Amino acid sequence: MTIAVRYFTRTGNTRRLAEGVAAALGVAAESVEAGLSEKTEAVFLCNSVYAAGVDDAVKAFIADNKDKIGTLYNLSTAALLTSSYKMVRKLAEENGVTLSEKEFHCRGQFGPLHANRPTAADIRNAADFAKGVLV
Numbered sequence: 001m002t003i004a005v006r007y008f009t010r011t012g013n014t015r016r017l018a019e020g021v022a023a024a025l026g027v028a029a030e031s032v033e034a035g036l037s038e039k040t041e042a043v044f045l046c047n048s049v050y051a052a053g054v055d056d057a058v059k060a061f062i063a064d065n066k067d068k069i070g071t072l073y074n075l076s077t078a079a080l081l082t083s084s085y086k087m088v089r090k091l092a093e094e095n096g097v098t099l100s101e102k103e104f105h106c107r108g109q110f111g112p113l114h115a116n117r118p119t120a121a122d123i124r125n126a127a128d129f130a131k132g133v134l135v
């Protein structure tokens with residue numbers, strides 16, 4: 001099965017999550033800016049919420065790679081919202097991309113809020129989520 005882990009990060013939280021997921025799946029975590037070089041069956045998109053939205057780079061990744069994404073899996077971190085899923089679902093629908101109903105979310109540190117999140121346990125849970133959806 002072809003698998004990719006892509007992330008967008010501003011302060012490092014989501015990159016750490018993506019790296020843990022990628023290591024568990026035996027692939028490299030790359031920035032969304034790397035895009036996808038080939039049709040990929042399972043794409044784990046690790047992203048976050050900024051000012052109640054997702055970054056333009058995440059929007060561009062979905063639009064630019066829509067023909068290469070088999071199934072998209074959303075993994076997010078945020079300080080206040082409990083997921084970026086609805087935002088990513090809208091983007092997936094607009095681009096005709098299949099988004100799994102299964103998602104992963106955990107808190108991400110934002111200034112004094114949620115210190116050290118994602119924790120090692122959060123990252124383990126994200127890796128278990130990713131392995132679990134591939135079974």
Ligand SMILES: Cc1cc2nc3c(=O)[nH]c(=O)nc-3n(C[C@H](O)[C@H](O)[C@H](O)COP(=O)(O)O)c2cc1C
Pocket residue numbers: 008009010011012013014015048049050051052053077078079080081082107108109110
């Ligand atoms: C500029 C900025 C704006 C943010 N806005 C929100 C927000 O509107 N809602 C929210 O739940 N979290 C918000 N956060 C918190 C981030 O979603 C959280 O810290 C996340 O883990 C950041 O991921 P990153 O370190 O990979 O960039 C914001 C963080 C930053 C830096």
